[in-house]
Amino acid sequence: MRDFGYQRAYDVSGAVAVLGTDPDARYLGGGTNLVDLMKTGVERPALLVDVRELPLDTVETTEDGGLRVGATVTNSDLAAHPDVRRRYPALTQAVLAGASGQLRNMATVGGNLLQRxxxxxFTDLSKPCNKREPGTGCSAVGGEHHNHAILGATDHCVAVHPSDMGVALTAFDAVVHYETAEGPGELPLTEFYLPVGDTPHLETSxxxxxxxTHVTLPPAPVAAHSRYRKVRERASYAFAIGSVAAALDVQDGVVRDVRIGIGAVASRPWRARAAEQALTGGPATAEAFAAAADAELAAARPLPDNGYKVTLTRNLVVAVLSELTEEAAR
Structure with missing residues:
Protein backbone atom coordinates (compact mmCIF):
# COMPACT_ATOMS: atom_id res chain seq x y z
CA MET A 1 0.00 0.00 0.00
CA ARG A 2 1.23 3.46 -0.88
CA ASP A 3 2.13 5.76 2.01
CA PHE A 4 -0.62 8.32 2.61
CA GLY A 5 -1.44 11.20 4.90
CA TYR A 6 -4.43 11.43 7.21
CA GLN A 7 -6.40 14.49 8.28
CA ARG A 8 -9.63 14.67 10.26
CA ALA A 9 -12.18 17.28 9.19
CA TYR A 10 -14.48 18.98 11.69
CA ASP A 11 -16.47 21.22 9.34
CA VAL A 12 -17.71 20.85 5.77
CA SER A 13 -15.96 23.92 4.41
CA GLY A 14 -12.64 22.75 5.82
CA ALA A 15 -13.01 19.30 4.28
CA VAL A 16 -13.90 20.76 0.88
CA ALA A 17 -10.97 23.18 1.05
CA VAL A 18 -8.49 20.34 1.51
CA LEU A 19 -9.79 18.41 -1.49
CA GLY A 20 -9.70 21.58 -3.55
CA THR A 21 -5.94 21.91 -3.07
CA ASP A 22 -5.00 18.23 -3.38
CA PRO A 23 -6.42 16.26 -6.32
CA ASP A 24 -4.87 13.07 -4.90
CA ALA A 25 -6.86 13.33 -1.67
CA ARG A 26 -9.98 11.29 -0.91
CA TYR A 27 -12.78 11.62 1.62
CA LEU A 28 -12.88 8.78 4.14
CA GLY A 29 -16.18 7.74 5.65
CA GLY A 30 -16.53 4.17 6.86
CA GLY A 31 -13.80 3.03 4.49
CA THR A 32 -15.48 -0.31 3.78
CA ASN A 33 -14.78 0.01 0.05
CA LEU A 34 -12.04 2.62 -0.23
CA VAL A 35 -9.63 0.90 2.17
CA ASP A 36 -10.05 -2.42 0.36
CA LEU A 37 -9.22 -0.71 -2.95
CA MET A 38 -6.19 0.91 -1.37
CA LYS A 39 -4.95 -2.50 -0.26
CA THR A 40 -5.16 -3.86 -3.80
CA GLY A 41 -3.60 -0.75 -5.32
CA VAL A 42 -6.65 0.29 -7.31
CA GLU A 43 -6.96 3.47 -5.25
CA ARG A 44 -3.74 5.28 -4.30
CA PRO A 45 -4.68 8.51 -2.51
CA ALA A 46 -1.94 10.70 -1.12
CA LEU A 47 -4.22 11.95 1.66
CA LEU A 48 -7.34 10.72 3.41
CA VAL A 49 -9.69 13.36 4.81
CA ASP A 50 -11.78 11.73 7.54
CA VAL A 51 -15.33 13.14 7.44
CA ARG A 52 -16.89 10.97 10.14
CA GLU A 53 -16.85 13.80 12.70
CA LEU A 54 -18.80 16.19 10.48
CA PRO A 55 -22.34 17.06 11.67
CA LEU A 56 -23.95 14.99 8.90
CA ASP A 57 -25.17 11.99 10.90
CA THR A 58 -28.89 12.61 11.39
CA VAL A 59 -32.16 11.56 9.75
CA GLU A 60 -34.74 14.34 9.83
CA THR A 61 -38.21 15.02 8.47
CA THR A 62 -38.26 17.83 5.90
CA GLU A 63 -40.83 20.62 5.79
CA ASP A 64 -42.66 18.99 2.89
CA GLY A 65 -42.90 15.66 4.71
CA GLY A 66 -39.97 13.87 3.12
CA LEU A 67 -36.73 12.77 4.75
CA ARG A 68 -33.27 14.30 4.93
CA VAL A 69 -30.54 11.71 5.50
CA GLY A 70 -27.05 12.89 6.41
CA ALA A 71 -24.11 11.54 4.41
CA THR A 72 -22.36 10.06 7.46
CA VAL A 73 -25.43 8.25 8.79
CA THR A 74 -24.38 4.64 9.10
CA ASN A 75 -26.23 1.96 7.21
CA SER A 76 -27.27 0.40 10.52
CA ASP A 77 -28.77 3.65 11.81
CA LEU A 78 -30.55 4.28 8.52
CA ALA A 79 -32.13 0.82 8.45
CA ALA A 80 -33.26 1.09 12.08
CA HIS A 81 -34.70 4.59 11.92
CA PRO A 82 -38.46 4.51 12.69
CA ASP A 83 -39.41 6.94 9.89
CA VAL A 84 -37.46 4.94 7.32
CA ARG A 85 -38.97 1.66 8.47
CA ARG A 86 -42.49 3.06 8.41
CA ARG A 87 -42.45 5.33 5.36
CA TYR A 88 -39.84 3.67 3.10
CA PRO A 89 -39.72 0.00 4.15
CA ALA A 90 -38.01 -1.11 0.93
CA LEU A 91 -35.09 1.13 1.85
CA THR A 92 -34.70 -0.57 5.22
CA GLN A 93 -34.91 -3.98 3.55
CA ALA A 94 -32.32 -3.00 0.93
CA VAL A 95 -29.85 -1.79 3.54
CA LEU A 96 -30.27 -4.93 5.65
CA ALA A 97 -29.74 -7.09 2.55
CA GLY A 98 -26.58 -5.23 1.61
CA ALA A 99 -23.95 -6.35 4.10
CA SER A 100 -23.19 -7.94 7.45
CA GLY A 101 -23.97 -6.13 10.68
CA GLN A 102 -20.31 -5.26 11.19
CA LEU A 103 -20.08 -3.58 7.79
CA ARG A 104 -23.40 -1.77 8.24
CA ASN A 105 -22.11 -0.33 11.50
CA MET A 106 -19.21 1.28 9.63
CA ALA A 107 -20.52 2.03 6.14
CA THR A 108 -22.08 5.44 5.48
CA VAL A 109 -24.84 6.65 3.18
CA GLY A 110 -22.51 8.85 1.14
CA GLY A 111 -19.90 6.13 0.85
CA ASN A 112 -22.48 3.56 -0.19
CA LEU A 113 -23.49 5.65 -3.17
CA LEU A 114 -19.85 6.19 -4.16
CA GLN A 115 -18.72 2.58 -3.81
CA ARG A 116 -17.13 1.18 -6.92
CA PHE A 122 -11.42 -3.98 -11.96
CA THR A 123 -9.71 -5.12 -8.76
CA ASP A 124 -7.06 -7.25 -10.51
CA LEU A 125 -4.20 -4.97 -11.56
CA SER A 126 -2.82 -7.63 -13.89
CA LYS A 127 -5.90 -7.46 -16.16
CA PRO A 128 -6.96 -4.72 -18.60
CA CYS A 129 -9.84 -2.56 -17.33
CA ASN A 130 -11.11 0.66 -18.88
CA LYS A 131 -12.71 1.74 -15.61
CA ARG A 132 -9.43 1.45 -13.75
CA GLU A 133 -7.07 2.38 -16.61
CA PRO A 134 -8.84 4.09 -19.54
CA GLY A 135 -8.02 2.77 -22.98
CA THR A 136 -6.75 -0.64 -21.95
CA GLY A 137 -9.92 -2.58 -22.78
CA CYS A 138 -12.63 -4.49 -20.93
CA SER A 139 -11.57 -7.99 -19.94
CA ALA A 140 -15.08 -8.98 -18.90
CA VAL A 141 -16.58 -8.72 -22.39
CA GLY A 142 -14.71 -11.82 -23.52
CA GLY A 143 -14.06 -13.23 -20.07
CA GLU A 144 -16.00 -13.96 -16.88
CA HIS A 145 -19.18 -11.89 -17.02
CA HIS A 146 -22.04 -13.95 -15.64
CA ASN A 147 -22.86 -11.22 -13.08
CA HIS A 148 -22.33 -8.26 -15.39
CA ALA A 149 -24.62 -5.70 -17.03
CA ILE A 150 -27.50 -6.34 -19.41
CA LEU A 151 -28.72 -2.72 -19.62
CA GLY A 152 -26.85 0.44 -20.53
CA ALA A 153 -23.48 -1.25 -21.04
CA THR A 154 -21.05 -0.74 -23.91
CA ASP A 155 -18.02 -2.58 -25.25
CA HIS A 156 -15.96 -0.28 -23.03
CA CYS A 157 -17.40 -1.61 -19.75
CA VAL A 158 -20.02 -4.13 -18.64
CA ALA A 159 -19.55 -3.86 -14.87
CA VAL A 160 -22.54 -3.40 -12.54
CA HIS A 161 -23.01 -1.06 -9.60
CA PRO A 162 -23.07 -3.02 -6.33
CA SER A 163 -25.31 -0.86 -4.11
CA ASP A 164 -28.53 -2.29 -2.69
CA MET A 165 -29.37 0.99 -0.96
CA GLY A 166 -29.04 2.85 -4.24
CA VAL A 167 -31.73 0.71 -5.88
CA ALA A 168 -34.32 1.71 -3.30
CA LEU A 169 -33.21 5.36 -3.31
CA THR A 170 -33.53 5.42 -7.10
CA ALA A 171 -37.07 4.07 -6.93
CA PHE A 172 -38.03 6.79 -4.45
CA ASP A 173 -36.64 9.77 -6.43
CA ALA A 174 -33.82 10.52 -4.01
CA VAL A 175 -31.75 13.67 -4.53
CA VAL A 176 -28.04 13.86 -3.64
CA HIS A 177 -26.87 17.14 -2.12
CA TYR A 178 -23.23 18.17 -2.08
CA GLU A 179 -20.89 21.01 -1.19
CA THR A 180 -18.04 22.46 -3.24
CA ALA A 181 -15.73 25.43 -2.82
CA GLU A 182 -18.14 27.33 -5.10
CA GLY A 183 -21.16 26.48 -2.99
CA PRO A 184 -23.83 23.78 -2.66
CA GLY A 185 -25.41 21.73 -5.42
CA GLU A 186 -27.78 18.83 -5.91
CA LEU A 187 -28.37 15.99 -8.34
CA PRO A 188 -31.33 13.62 -8.68
CA LEU A 189 -29.98 10.14 -8.11
CA THR A 190 -31.14 9.17 -11.60
CA GLU A 191 -28.69 11.80 -12.94
CA PHE A 192 -25.99 11.25 -10.34
CA TYR A 193 -24.37 8.32 -12.17
CA LEU A 194 -22.99 8.91 -15.66
CA PRO A 195 -23.77 6.60 -18.59
CA VAL A 196 -20.94 4.22 -19.40
CA GLY A 197 -20.34 5.47 -22.94
CA ASP A 198 -16.65 5.31 -23.83
CA THR A 199 -15.54 6.82 -20.50
CA PRO A 200 -16.43 4.25 -17.82
CA HIS A 201 -13.78 5.69 -15.50
CA LEU A 202 -16.01 8.76 -15.11
CA GLU A 203 -18.68 7.39 -12.80
CA THR A 204 -20.66 10.30 -11.31
CA SER A 205 -21.71 13.85 -12.15
CA THR A 213 -23.61 16.23 2.59
CA HIS A 214 -27.02 14.58 2.57
CA VAL A 215 -29.67 12.78 0.56
CA THR A 216 -33.30 13.86 0.48
CA LEU A 217 -36.30 11.64 -0.13
CA PRO A 218 -39.42 13.51 -1.30
CA PRO A 219 -42.75 12.65 0.32
CA ALA A 220 -44.19 9.61 -1.42
CA PRO A 221 -47.25 7.94 0.14
CA VAL A 222 -46.82 4.99 -2.23
CA ALA A 223 -43.40 4.25 -0.68
CA ALA A 224 -45.05 3.11 2.56
CA HIS A 225 -46.24 0.07 0.63
CA SER A 226 -42.95 -1.11 -0.79
CA ARG A 227 -40.61 -4.08 -0.81
CA TYR A 228 -37.03 -4.94 -1.75
CA ARG A 229 -36.14 -8.38 -3.05
CA LYS A 230 -32.57 -9.52 -3.68
CA VAL A 231 -31.24 -12.68 -5.31
CA ARG A 232 -27.65 -13.74 -4.63
CA GLU A 233 -25.55 -16.80 -5.21
CA ARG A 234 -25.26 -17.74 -1.56
CA ALA A 235 -27.55 -17.23 1.41
CA SER A 236 -24.97 -15.30 3.42
CA TYR A 237 -24.11 -11.71 2.55
CA ALA A 238 -23.17 -11.38 -1.09
CA PHE A 239 -23.66 -8.92 -3.92
CA ALA A 240 -26.85 -9.26 -5.92
CA ILE A 241 -27.20 -11.07 -9.20
CA GLY A 242 -30.60 -9.42 -9.43
CA SER A 243 -32.73 -7.15 -7.23
CA VAL A 244 -35.90 -5.09 -7.32
CA ALA A 245 -37.22 -2.28 -5.14
CA ALA A 246 -40.88 -1.62 -5.83
CA ALA A 247 -43.75 0.42 -4.39
CA LEU A 248 -47.34 0.01 -5.51
CA ASP A 249 -50.67 1.75 -4.96
CA VAL A 250 -53.67 -0.23 -6.21
CA GLN A 251 -57.26 0.95 -5.99
CA ASP A 252 -60.14 -1.22 -7.23
CA GLY A 253 -57.71 -3.39 -9.15
CA VAL A 254 -56.12 -0.47 -10.99
CA VAL A 255 -52.52 0.73 -10.55
CA ARG A 256 -52.66 4.35 -9.38
CA ASP A 257 -48.95 4.75 -8.66
CA VAL A 258 -45.91 2.52 -9.01
CA ARG A 259 -42.17 2.92 -8.50
CA ILE A 260 -39.60 0.34 -9.62
CA GLY A 261 -35.83 0.26 -9.21
CA ILE A 262 -33.71 -2.62 -10.50
CA GLY A 263 -30.25 -3.63 -9.31
CA ALA A 264 -27.33 -5.71 -10.62
CA VAL A 265 -28.27 -5.05 -14.24
CA ALA A 266 -26.34 -1.86 -15.10
CA SER A 267 -23.48 0.42 -14.11
CA ARG A 268 -25.95 2.32 -11.93
CA PRO A 269 -29.16 1.53 -10.05
CA TRP A 270 -31.74 1.32 -12.81
CA ARG A 271 -35.05 3.20 -12.66
CA ALA A 272 -37.63 1.21 -14.61
CA ARG A 273 -39.48 4.12 -16.24
CA ALA A 274 -40.83 2.10 -19.16
CA ALA A 275 -42.33 -0.48 -16.81
CA GLU A 276 -43.85 2.21 -14.59
CA GLN A 277 -45.42 3.95 -17.58
CA ALA A 278 -46.84 0.69 -18.89
CA LEU A 279 -48.46 -0.11 -15.55
CA THR A 280 -49.88 3.23 -14.43
CA GLY A 281 -53.63 3.33 -14.95
CA GLY A 282 -53.81 -0.31 -15.97
CA PRO A 283 -54.82 -3.53 -14.24
CA ALA A 284 -52.80 -4.88 -11.33
CA THR A 285 -52.40 -8.41 -12.66
CA ALA A 286 -49.50 -10.77 -13.08
CA GLU A 287 -49.94 -10.58 -16.85
CA ALA A 288 -49.69 -6.78 -16.78
CA PHE A 289 -46.65 -6.94 -14.51
CA ALA A 290 -44.93 -9.36 -16.89
CA ALA A 291 -45.72 -7.18 -19.91
CA ALA A 292 -44.33 -4.13 -18.11
CA ALA A 293 -41.15 -5.97 -17.20
CA ASP A 294 -40.79 -7.06 -20.81
CA ALA A 295 -41.16 -3.44 -21.94
CA GLU A 296 -38.34 -2.41 -19.62
CA LEU A 297 -36.10 -5.28 -20.61
CA ALA A 298 -36.61 -4.86 -24.35
CA ALA A 299 -33.42 -2.79 -24.34
CA ALA A 300 -31.39 -5.53 -22.64
CA ARG A 301 -28.25 -6.64 -24.45
CA PRO A 302 -26.97 -9.64 -22.52
CA LEU A 303 -23.59 -11.24 -23.04
CA PRO A 304 -23.25 -14.99 -23.71
CA ASP A 305 -23.14 -15.94 -20.02
CA ASN A 306 -25.55 -13.50 -18.37
CA GLY A 307 -28.72 -13.84 -20.42
CA TYR A 308 -30.31 -15.50 -17.38
CA LYS A 309 -30.55 -12.03 -15.83
CA VAL A 310 -33.30 -11.06 -18.26
CA THR A 311 -35.53 -13.88 -17.07
CA LEU A 312 -34.47 -13.43 -13.44
CA THR A 313 -35.25 -9.72 -13.45
CA ARG A 314 -38.59 -10.27 -15.17
CA ASN A 315 -39.59 -12.85 -12.59
CA LEU A 316 -38.47 -10.62 -9.72
CA VAL A 317 -40.56 -7.70 -10.95
CA VAL A 318 -43.63 -9.89 -11.36
CA ALA A 319 -43.16 -11.57 -7.97
CA VAL A 320 -42.63 -8.40 -5.96
CA LEU A 321 -45.50 -6.50 -7.59
CA SER A 322 -47.81 -9.50 -7.20
CA GLU A 323 -46.98 -9.77 -3.50
CA LEU A 324 -47.62 -6.06 -2.97
CA THR A 325 -50.96 -6.40 -4.76
CA GLU A 326 -51.99 -9.32 -2.59
CA GLU A 327 -51.05 -7.43 0.56
CA ALA A 328 -53.08 -4.41 -0.50
CA ALA A 329 -56.15 -6.60 -0.99
CA ARG A 330 -56.08 -8.02 2.54
Missing part, protein backbone atom coordinates in the same frame (compact mmCIF):
# COMPACT_ATOMS: atom_id res chain seq x y z
CA UNK A 117 -17.85 -1.97 -8.86
CA UNK A 118 -16.84 -5.38 -7.53
CA UNK A 119 -15.93 -6.62 -11.01
CA UNK A 120 -12.98 -8.98 -10.55
CA UNK A 121 -11.11 -7.46 -13.47
CA UNK A 206 -20.19 15.21 -8.94
CA UNK A 207 -17.84 18.18 -9.51
CA UNK A 208 -14.19 17.57 -8.58
CA UNK A 209 -13.66 17.72 -4.83
CA UNK A 210 -17.39 17.74 -4.04
CA UNK A 211 -18.46 16.35 -0.67
CA UNK A 212 -21.85 14.66 -0.40
Missing amino acids: TRCGY LPPGALI
